[in-house]
Structure formats: structure tokens, C-alpha cells
Amino acid sequence: MKTTAQVYKKEAVKPIWCPGCGDYAVLSALQKSFTTLSLKPEEIIIVSGIGCSGRFSHYLNTYSLHGTHGRAVPTALGAKAARPDLTVLAIGGDGDGLSIGGGHLSHAARKNPDITYLLLDNNIYGLTKGQASPTTPGDYQSKTSPYGLGEEPMDPIPVFITYGVSFIARAHSFNVKEMTSIITAAIKHRGMSIVYIHSPCVNYQALSWDKLREQTEKLPKGFPVKDKMKALEPAYSKEPLYTGIFYRRTQPVLEDRLDRITETARKNRHGKSIGMSAKEIMEDFR
Amino acid sequence: MRRNRPVKHSELDFIIRIAGEGGDGVVSCGELLAQMAARTEFHVFTFITYPAEMRGGYSMIQIRLRDITIYSMGSMVDCLVVFNQQAFDNSIEVLKPGGVLLYDPAVVDIGKHDHEYMLEPIPLTMMAKEATGGSLSKNMVALGALSYLFGADMEMLETLMNERYASKGEEAMAKNHLALDAGYHAAANINLDTNFRLADLKPAGENYMLISGNQAVALGAIAAGCRFTAGYPITPSTSIFETLTRLLPLVGGRAIQMEDEIAAISAIIGASFAGEKVITPTSGPGLQLMTEQLSLASMIEVPIVIVDVQRAGPSTGLPTKTEQSDLKYAVYGAAGESPRITLAPTGVEDSFYQTIRAFNLAERYQVPVLLLLDQSIGYRKATVKMPDFDKLSLVDKSEPRKSVSIPKSSLISIVNRIEPSTTELEDYMRYLDTDDGTSPIARPGTLGGQYLATGLEHDERGIADQSPKNHLKMSKKRFRKLEFITKQFEKNPIEFYGPPDAVIGLIGWGSTEGAIREARYHAEKEGVVTRHLHPHTISPLPSRQISLFLLRLKYLLIVEENLTGQFAHYIKAKFGVKSIGVRKCEGMPITSDEILKVIMKVAGIDDEDNCTSL
Ligand SMILES: Cc1ncc(C[n+]2csc(CCOP(=O)(O)OP(=O)(O)O)c2C)c(N)n1
Ligand code: SF4
Ligand SMILES: [Mg+2]
Numbered sequence: 025m026k027t028t029a030q031v032y033k034k035e036a037v038k039p040i041w042c043p044g045c046g047d048y049a050v051l052s053a054l055q056k057s058f059t060t061l062s063l064k065p066e067e068i069i070i071v072s073g074i075g076c077s078g079r080f081s082h083y084l085n086t087y088s089l090h091g092t093h094g095r096a097v098p099t100a101l102g103a104k105a106a107r108p109d110l111t112v113l114a115i116g117g118d119g120d121g122l123s124i125g126g127g128h129l130s131h132a133a134r135k136n137p138d139i140t141y142l143l144l145d146n147n148i149y150g151l152t153k154g155q156a157s158p159t160t161p162g163d164y165q166s167k168t169s170p171y172g173l174g175e176e177p178m179d180p181i182p183v184f185i186t187y188g189v190s191f192i193a194r195a196h197s198f199n200v201k202e203m204t205s206i207i208t209a210a211i212k213h214r215g216m217s218i219v220y221i222h223s224p225c226v227n228y229q230a231l232s233w234d235k236l237r238e239q240t241e242k243l244p245k246g247f248p249v250k251d252k253m254k255a256l257e258p259a260y261s262k263e264p265l266y267t268g269i270f271y272r273r274t275q276p277v278l279e280d281r282l283d284r285i286t287e288t289a290r291k292n293r294h295g296k297s298i299g300m301s302a303k304e305i306m307e308d309f310r
Numbered sequence: 311m312r313r314n315r316p317v318k319h320s321e322l323d324f325i326i327r328i329a330g331e332g333g334d335g336v337v338s339c340g341e342l343l344a345q346m347a348a349r350t351e352f353h354v355f356t357f358i359t360y361p362a363e364m365r366g367g368y369s370m371i372q373i374r375l376r377d378i379t380i381y382s383m384g385s386m387v388d389c390l391v392v393f394n395q396q397a398f399d400n401s402i403e404v405l406k407p408g409g410v411l412l413y414d415p416a417v418v419d420i421g422k423h424d425h426e427y428m429l430e431p432i433p434l435t436m437m438a439k440e441a442t443g444g445s446l447s448k449n450m451v452a453l454g455a456l457s458y459l460f461g462a463d464m465e466m467l468e469t470l471m472n473e474r475y476a477s478k479g480e481e482a483m484a485k486n487h488l489a490l491d492a493g494y495h496a497a498a499n500i501n502l503d504t505n506f507r508l509a510d511l512k513p514a515g516e517n518y519m520l521i522s523g524n525q526a527v528a529l530g531a532i533a534a535g536c537r538f539t540a541g542y543p544i545t546p547s548t549s550i551f552e553t554l555t556r557l558l559p560l561v562g563g564r565a566i567q568m569e570d571e572i573a574a575i576s577a578i579i580g581a582s583f584a585g586e587k588v589i590t591p592t593s594g595p596g597l598q599l600m601t602e603q604l605s606l607a608s609m610i611e612v613p614i615v616i617v618d619v620q621r622a623g624p625s626t627g628l629p630t631k632t633e634q635s636d637l638k639y640a641v642y643g644a645a646g647e648s649p650r651i652t653l654a655p656t657g658v659e660d661s662f663y664q665t666i667r668a669f670n671l672a673e674r675y676q677v678p679v680l681l682l683l684d685q686s687i688g689y690r691k692a693t694v695k696m697p698d699f700d701k702l703s704l705v706d707k708s709e710p711r712k713s714v715s716i717p718k719s720s721l722i723s724i725v726n727r728i729e730p731s732t733t734e735l736e737d738y739m740r741y742l743d744t745d746d747g748t749s750p751i752a753r754p755g756t757l758g759g760q761y762l763a764t765g766l767e768h769d770e771r772g773i774a775d776q777s778p779k780n781h782l783k784m785s786k787k788r789f790r791k792l793e794f795i796t797k798q799f800e801k802n803p804i805e806f807y808g809p810p811d812a813v814i815g816l817i818g819w820g821s822t823e824g825a826i827r828e829a830r831y832h833a834e835k836e837g838v839v840t841r842h843l844h845p846h847t848i849s850p851l852p853s854r855q856i857s858l859f860l861l862r863l864k865y866l867l868i869v870e871e872n873l874t875g876q877f878a879h880y881i882k883a884k885f886g887v888k889s890i891g892v893r894k895c896e897g898m899p900i901t902s903d904e905i906l907k908v909i910m911k912v913a914g915i916d917d918e919d920n921c922t923s924l
Contacts, residue, residue: 034762037773066757069584074765082762082774087754089583090764092606095576098568102577103754105564106538107584110754131569282564289559300560302533303699309519309529310696 029055032065034085046197046223046233047077050144053195053203054113055084060208063111071100073116073125076150077223080115080142094125097132097141101278104137108279111211112138118145122158122180132216133187137278140210143180144223147230154228164230181259184218185252185271191217192255193269196240197224198233202267209269215277222265236265243268320378324506325386328452329370329401330393332361335449338474339391340371341691342453343508345470346462347375348520348693351511356691357383359898362545362630368400377511380692381657381824385903388506389459391452392418393434410504412455414448428502430455437492447489454493461507464494517696523661523687524591526694527617528553530665531589533697535724536615537563538586540577542570542596545629546685547619550591571599575616579603582612583763585753587669591617594636595626597680601643604678608648608788610763611741611751613672613679613727615665620684622897631897632685634820635872637880640680641849649789650678652849656823658692664846666717670705670725674713675748675791682848684871686899687821695719710746714798716846727751735759740772743783747790792850799852806859808841813864814912816842816892817856819877821899822869828902829909838913851884860887865912867892871900 032055041047058068068086072078074093081088087110091099100114116125121143132141148166149155155168159177166173184192191213195203203221210217222240224233241264248254255270290298326343330336337358348354355374361367374384389410392398398418405411405427412430413420420429432455434448441451450471457467468487475483521529527550531539539558541551555565568574571592578588592600597618607614618640622633640652651671655661661683668679697719705712705723713725730738730750740761742749749770752759762772767784769775808830818826823844830840843859845852860866866889868878873895881887892908894900 036771064757066760067755069580069754071580082764085760087583087752087760088762088764089580089610090762090766091576091579091610092602092765095572095603098573098576099580099583102538102540102566102580102588103584104580105540105566105577106581106586106588107754110584128569128573131573135566278566282559282566286559286562286564289556293560299562301699302529302561305532305557305560306519306529306696309521309525 029059032058032084032086034083037082039083040079041076042226044226045076046146046225047080047144049197049200049203050142050221050223051080051083053200053207054142056200056204057207057211060204061211067110069100069103069107069110069112071096071103071112071114073114073120074151075117075120076225077115077117077144078120078151094120094123095128096120097125097128097139100139100141101132101135101137104139105278105282108138112140113211114139114141116143117150118143118147118157118159119149122178126158129184129189130187133184133189135278136190136215136275138214138216140207140213140217140219142207143218143220145180145220146223146225146228147177148225148228150225150228160230166228166230179260180220181270182256184220185255185259188275189218189271190215190273190275191269192220192271193218194220194222194265194267196222196236196267198237199267202242206269213272215275239263239265240267242266243270249273320376322377323384324375324388325372325384326389326391326456327370327372327387327401327404328391329368329397331365331396332363332367332369333365334369334393335446336369336393337371339449339453340373342467342470342474343456344373344691345520346467347373347508348518349466349514350509351377351514352693353378353380354520354691354693355380355383357686357899358689360630362628368396370397370401381827382902383690383899385901389456391456393448393452394418410459410502412452412459428504430459430497430500430502432493432496437496438489441488441492442485444485447486450486450489451493451496454490455497457490458494458497459502459504461509463509518693519696520691520693521658522549522689522691523655523658523683524549524619524689525553526658526661527591527665527681527683528557530662531615531669532557532561532563533662533722534587534666534669535726536587536589536669537561538565538578538581538588539563539590540566540568540574540581541590542568542574542592544593544596546621546688547591547593547596547617549688550617550619554589554591571596572603575600575603575614578614579607579612582614583754585755587613587673589615589617591619593619593621594623594639597636597639597643602645604650605644605646605648606765607678608644608650609765611676611749611788612763613676615668615672615679615681617681617683619688620682628897630685632821632899633872633895633897634684634822634870635876636682637819637848637876640682641880647785647789649792650680650849651675651792651795651847652680652682653846654682654820654848655687656820656844656846657687658690659694660846661687662694662697663717666722666724667715670713670717670723671795673727674707674710674725675746675795676727676751677791682820684821697722710794711798711801714795715802729753729756730759739770741768741770741784741787743770743787746794747787796850796853799847800854802852802855804855804858806841806843809839810841811862812839812841813862814838814840814867814909815859815863815865816840816867816869816905816909817859817877817881818842818844818869819848822871825900825902825905826869829905832902832906833909833913836910838909840909853884856881856885860885865890865915867908867912869893869900869905871895
């Protein structure tokens with residue numbers, strides 16, 4: 025079997041991202057992670073949102089769904105709940121995941137499906153050409169904030185920690201190697217994993233490559249990844265901006281819970297774990 | 311060829327209405343009575359209206375019993391039970407002269423009405439208190455009295471009560487039985503001579519269910535092979551989701567409550583993409599939230615079933631009341647042109663079969679299918695013949711008509727999606743442009759079937775392509791499914807009620823079927839003959855059938871429960887015909903009497919040109 029990253033690439037389609045866009049690095053890291061994990065392309069579902077980052081699903085030779093703006097996570101959750109045998113990922117931008125789709129995250133975290141969510145933050149709405157996003161710095165003059173922004177940017181990692189996401193990490197696009205190992209760990213993690221990736225836009229540099237490079241530092245070795253309270257401090261830190269795994273904990277997974285519900289329902293009905301037919305179900309309504 | 315559906319007649323027809331306020335236990339009392347009747351050869355039909363609040367407000371259940379199929383809740387009742395003054399004031403005008411009036415004399419002043427009815431004054435609250443120490447079981451006192459009045463099988467009733475209240479604990483059950491006895495004996499003391507007997511008919515054969523329209527949808531989904539639902543509670547659809555969450559695990563399916571309707575439809579789209587048959591139940595406000603994802607499903611051609619149990623709107627409107635006002639939204643509501651199929655079941659039994667059909671169509675043609683019920687169907691209960699599961703058959707792709715037709719209890723056809731063959735997988739085109747617009751869909755996990763489903767315009771391989779030619783070609787491909795389905799309809803013989811030469815015609819949709827049929831029957835007794843067409847498929851409409859029905863009609867009456875005449879507009883847009891609107895917009899179902907009045911008025915018209923101003 026070919027296990028080079030090429031297996032996952034869709035030959036017929038060339039990415040249309042701008043040269044220098046951070047998203048190229050994420051695509052490359054993701055393919056490398058698939059290779060490391062020896063996943064079969066036909067056993068992967070990728071759901072992406074709308075935005076430059078939403079184009080991800082076009083470039084991979086997997087079962088891919090390029091849906092609507094902000095709904096990648098609940099869509100991926102449904103796919104995983106229906107088919108626990110597949111590897112399911114959701115991918116989208118900062119506008120997609122933190123603004124229009126932001127309401128879904130706390131609920132997905134509570135359910136904890138075994139999916140991996142790559143949130144690509146370029147601190148801007150890239151596709152629609154430069155409007156402010158929830159993470160745009162307050163002093164940045166975007167097209168929808170020509171006089172500066174009237175609001176503070178959000179800090180996503182502390183939010184994910186308090187939401188109870190079971191795996192939270194940060195990566196950035198100028199270190200593909202580190203990103204690959206983080207994404208690999210995220211896919212391996214059983215439960216909902218979020219990899220929050222700084223993936224700068226070269227057209228609208230609300231957060232520039234240079235600034236990002238200067239600020240970034242790896243989380244210290246041996247960082248206690250099971251401690252929420254300890255995770256919050258580096259999560260809030262701007263300088264340095266830490267990369268690596270902030271939090272990782274085994275929590276009950278949606279698919280297992282659904283299995284348990286099935287068992288309970290059947291036991292209550294029969295005292296044993298066997299299924300019923302549609303015909304038997306209807307007998308109950310006589 | 312024309313086929314006229316025969317109508318059976320019978321004189322046995324008994325209607326009871328029990329009315330009170332939310333919290334009185336009106337519905338439990340009525341449903342136990344209905345269940346008892348359903349265990350015999352009676353056909354049962356119940357209608358419920360209840361307030362939006364947990365306590366207080368007018369609440370009633372109407373139960374109709376016949377020895378033939380029942381088509382509506384009926385108009386005038388034979389027995390009225392009232393728990394309070396408001397219930398009396400609201401309902402007394404529907405009690406037939408000479409009918410039985412059971413009331414609590416401590417709280418109901420019947421005024422001058424005492425000579426018109428057979429009176430059964432029973433101090434419900436006081437007797438409940440005497441028998442049980444509390445007033446909670448006053449509904450059981452009433453049930454006891456009704457049991458005596460109409461000769462119930464008390465053993466069966468006690469069994470049904472035990473089943474219903476098993477979860478309430480021993481003490482509560484014991485109190486209910488005490489209250490039931492008290493009511494029974496009170497009625498025995500009054501000893502009214504009524505001529506209706508519940509125990510008159512033989513015990514039923516074993517093959518009937520007593521279910522609500524909402525339960526019928528849930529059971530239909532399970533019979534069709536649906537094993538996944540995601541939903542968000544909204545009245546009056548919630549009991550579909552509740553029933554599915556209870557039953558799906560038993561058949562190996564999964565149900566998830568989501569954070570809102572957008573998430574619910576997203577989850578079912580994901581699950582369907584992954585290969586499952588899926589459903590989400592909702593009502594108008596939820597459907598509005600789902601629309602963007604509905605268009606996505608249309609665009610990426612993923613099969614989904616959405617149920618809209620309509621309530622009276624707009625906005626929060628009258629959440630527990632009935633209306634047929636989401637029609638245009640269901641058929642057209644979307645940005646861009648996104649094909650979908652809209653079905654409207656006409657009753658409880660039909661809800662079961664139309665749900666199976668909704669899945670068959672969704673899976674066969676890879677489109678979203680909307681099932682339009684309304685509160686009155688969703689909440690009404692009726693006896694439904696148990697389908698014959700030994701006659702279940704799988705339809706393959708060479709039989710397109712079977713996936714369009716309506717399954718019957720004697721023959722349920724199940725349709726599954728068409729997957730690509732090994733040869734097709736060698737050079738797989740997910741959106742292959744075909745004669746019927748449908749292309750083989752690969753199930754994730756299948757090697758070589760990987761594809762991109764994108765909401766962007768795409769070519770036959772699923773690759774984004776926004777060129778002018780491609781957009782036209784793929785738009786046509788998606789809409790060809792509906793054209794193909796319409797053609798399948800054309801092969802069917804036209805079916806309507808009544809003689810083809812009648813000059814007055816009625817068209818209705820959804821829950822009004824029964825009331826229209828009854829109105830026709832009464833009109834015929836008065837010498838006015840009419841014909842009646844009631845399409846189950848609202849979109850695409852069976853065009854040829856409707857055109858043939860419209861031939862040589864002098865007057866067309868379009869019956870619907872809304873203010874603006876949405877269906878009339880729709881029919882006018884498609885067939886260019888002028889119609890007389892028979893409409894009701896009061897949150898209550900239209901009755902056969904209301905329709906009959908218009909029929910009789912139309913029959914008396916001599917100035918044909920002015921007939922739309924009725
Ligand atoms: C319902 C809806 N509203 C608005 C849009 C327009 N829109 C497309 S992408 C986008 C923002 C994209 O920003 P982000 O998610 O950060 O992705 P990026 O392009 O930066 O990768 C917006 C507002 C849309 N497609 N759908
Ligand atoms: S606009 Fe920005 S985010 Fe979009 S492709 Fe170009 S560089 Fe990347
Ligand atoms: Mg962005």
C-alpha cells in the first residue's frame with residue numbers, strides 16, 4: 025500500500041490559495057499525519073466550512089463535504105455518530121468556527137464526539153476580502169472597521185478549556201513538523217480534539233508572519249496536560265504565544281454513550297441486550 | 311381511465327367531548343376511553359386541543375367512535391363532559407339536543423339549558439376528595455361515570471389504567487381506582503338511560519394500533535429503515551422526536567438532541583452523507599432555521615427527510631393550535647432554486663405510509679423530502695391497521711414508479727439508495743448527469759468512491775465549476791428529478807371521489823380530507839353532487855391528474871386552513887384557474903359543516919361570474 029502523503033491528495037484539483045497563504049502548511053501537515061497513522065483515504069470524512077480555509081475539502085482524496093458557513097462541527101458530529109468506524113474531521117476558519125458557528129462548540133464539547141476540528145485562525149475574513157473576525161486585534165483597520173474596531177478580540181483557547189473540550193492544542197503554520205505531530209496526536213485522541221492553528225493570511229495581515237514568529241514559544245516539556253486550571257495561564261498568554269498541547273483528558277465519548285443508551289433501552293425492554301424489529305416495535309402500540 | 315373511490319356508510323356514529331382546563335386530566339380521561347374502544351371493533355378518532363401553558367387555559371379531547379373508517383372529528387357531539395364553567399360555555403353549543411351532559415354542579419352553572427339535555431350532575435372534585443383525599447383524580451371520577459353510562463368493560467379499563475399509570479407508583483394507582491369506583495357508583499345512582507354501549511362491538515382482531523399522527527411518523531420512519539435522528543424540541547412536533555428517541559435504540563438506531571435546529575439538520579446531513587437514512591422533526595419556526603442547510607442538501611443531493619408539523623403562526627403564533635400555513639415556505643422557501651419534494655399526509659394512517667414514501671423518494675432521488683403535517687393530525691389518534699411485515703419488499707432501481715407510489719398495509723415497498731457498481735467506481739462520477747437526474751451515491755468506506763460534496767456549483771465529478779454552461783447543466787440535472795417524478799404520476803390512473811360529471815369540485819390538501827369527504831356526503835343527501843381531489847404530493851404536483859379533474863368543472867372550491875389561500879394561489883399559478891376559497895384561520899380544524907355551507911351556497915348560485923366573492 026502506498027503510504028506517502030500523495031495518496032490523500034486530489035490530483036485533479038490544485039489549491040487556489042494565494043502564494044504564501046498559511047493554509048498550504050496545514051494541508052501538508054494533515055496529509056503527513058494521515059500517512060503517519062496509515063489511514064485509508066476512503067475511511068476518512070472531512071467536513072469543511074466556508075472561507076479560504078473551507079476549501080480544504082476540495083484538495084483531499086477523501087469523502088469530503090464542503091457545507092455551509094459555520095456548520096462543519098455539527099455536520100461532522102452527525103457523520104461520526106452514524107459511522108463510528110470512520111475517521112471524521114471538521115475544518116474551518118476563525119469566522120466560521122468562532123463567529124457564525126461559535127454557538128455549536130460548547131455543545132459539541134459536552135457531547136465529545138471522537139472528531140478532530142482544525143480551526144485555522146488568520147484573524148480575518150479572508151475569502152470575503154478583509155473584514156474583521158472575532159480574533160482581529162482591536163487596533164487593526166479592516167474593511168469593516170476603517171476607524172479601528174469597537175471590540176476586543178476573543179481568546180479561543182481559554183474558551184475551549186472552559187467549554188470542556190477534551191483535547192486542546194495550538195500550532196502554527198511556520199512549523200509543519202510540530203503541527204504534524206500535534207494533528208497526529210489530536211486524531212489519535214478519543215474524543216473531541218481542537219487544533220487551533222495560526223495560519224496567517226498574506227493579503228490581510230491582521231497578525232503577520234513576522235510577529236507570530238517572534239511571539240511563539242513551545243509549551244515547556246512535561247507541561248501538566250490534565251489540569252484545566254494550570255492550562256488556563258499559558259492559554260491566556262500573548263507573549264509568548266504558546267504552541268503544543270494545553271489539555272488532554274479521557275472523557276466519555278458520544279458514540280460510546282449512544283451504545284450505552286441502546287443497551288439500557290434494550291435491557292429495560294427485555295432484560296437482555298437484543299434488538300427488536302420494526303414489527304415488534306409496532307406490536308407495542310396495539 | 312377513471313377510478314372513483316367508493317364510500318361506505320353506516321349509522322353508528324358516537325362522539326364524546328371532554329373539556330376542562332390544562333391540568334384537569336381531560337386528555338388522560340379521554341384517551342383511556344378511546345383505548346378501550348380501540349380494543350373492540352370500533353374505529354376510533356380523537357382530536358385534542360390544549361393550551362400553550364402548563365396549567366389553566368381551555369383543554370379538550372373529542373373522541374369519535376364508528377364501525378367504519380372515520381374521516382374527521384365530527385361536528386355535533388352526543389355526550390359532553392365539562393370540568394368547569396369556561397369549558398361549558400365554550401362547548402355547550404356543540405352538544406346535540408337530547409345529548410348527555412356530564413358536569414360538576416359545584417362549579418358549573420348550566421343556566422336555562424336544563425330541559426334540552428340528559429343531565430348527569432356529578433360533583434367531580436368533591437367526590438375525588440372524598441374518595442382519595444385530593445382533587446387530582448377528578449378525571450377518574452368522570453371516567454368512572456362514563457364507564458357506567460356507556461357500559462365499559464371494567465376489567466379491560468383497569469388493565470389499561472395500570473399500564474398508563476405504572477410509573478406513578480402504587481399509591482397514585484390505588485387512588486385512581488378509588489376515584490373510578492366512586493364515579494361509577496354515582497352514575498349508577500342517577501341511572502340515565504343512554505342508548506350507546508361501548509361493549510356492543512366484538513373485541514377487535516389483533517391487528518389494529520391506536521396511534522397519533524406524530525407516532526405514525528415515527529413508526530413509519532422506523533419501518534422505512536431510518537436509524538438516525540437529530541432534533542430540537544418544538545410543539546407540536548416534539549412527540550415525534552420523543553417517540554424516536556425511545557424506539558430507535560431498540561432497533562439499533564441512534565437519536566441525538568442538538569442545540570438548535572441548524573445543528574439538528576446539520577447532523578442529519580452529516581449522518582446521511584455517511585450512509586444512514588435520516589429524519590428531523592420540527593415545526594414552522596424550526597423549518598425557517600433549517601432552510602440554509604435544506605438548500606445544501608438539495609445542492610449536494612443528500613437524502614434527508616424533514617417533518618414540519620405545522621402550527622398557527624407567524625412567529626411564536628399559536629404554538630399548540632393548527633394551521634396549514636407553511637405550504638409556500640415548504641415548497642419554495644430557499645435562496646436559489648433548490649429542488650425538494652413536499653408530501654402532505656391526510657390523516658393518521660396516511661402519515662405512516664407517507665413517511666415510508668418520503669424515505670423512498672428521498673433515497674431514490676437524493677433530494678430533501680418535506681412532510682407537511684399539522685397539529686390536528688399530529689395530535690389526533692386513530693385506529694390504524696397493522697401493516698403486514700411479511701409483505702415487505704425491496705424495490706430496485708429498475709422500478710421507478712414503485713418508489714413514487716404510496717405503500718399499503720398489504721404491500722410495503724422499501725427503497726434504498728443506488729450505489730455505484732464496480733465498473734462505475736473505476737472512473738467514479740458522483741454527479742453523473744442521467745435521464746432521471748439521479749446518480750449513484752457512494753457510501754463512505756467504499757474504495758474508489760471518494761468524492762467531494764460541495765455546496766458550490768460543481769461538475770459531474772463534484773469538482774467546483776462555476777462556468778455558465780455548467781451551472782445551467784447541473785441546475786437542469788437537479789430539477790430533472792422532479793420532472794421525472796411528475797411523469798411517473800402521469801402513468802397512474804386519476805383518482806378522485808365522486809362522479810366525473812359533477813360540476814362542483816373540491817380540492818384540499820393534508821388534514822382537511824376527512825371534513826371534505828363528510829361535507830360531500832351530506833351535500834349528496836341534500837341532492838348536491840360534488841367531486842373531490844386530495845393530492846398527497848404537493849410538490850411536484852400530479853399535473854395531469856389535476857388538469858383532468860378540472861375538466862368541465864363549473865365551480866372549484868379550494869379548502870385550506872389559512873387566511874390568504876396559499877394552496878389556491880399555488881393551483882392558480884400552475885393551472886390558471888379561478889377558485890372559491892373555503893378557508894379557516896382560527897387555529898382550529900375546519901369542520902364538515904363549514905364546508906357544507908359553502909357547497910350549498912355555491913349550488914344555489916345563478917350568477918356564475920360572481921362566484922369568487924363568496
Ligand atoms: C450564511 C453566510 N453568511 C455569510 C457568508 C459570507 N462569508 C463567506 S466566508 C466568510 C468569512 C470567512 O472567514 P473565515 O471563516 O475566517 O475563513 P477564512 O476565509 O479567513 O479562511 C463570510 C462572512 C456566507 N457564505 N454564508
Ligand atoms: S486571502 Fe488570505 S487566507 Fe485567503 S487564500 Fe489568500 S492568503 Fe490565504
Ligand atoms: Mg479567517
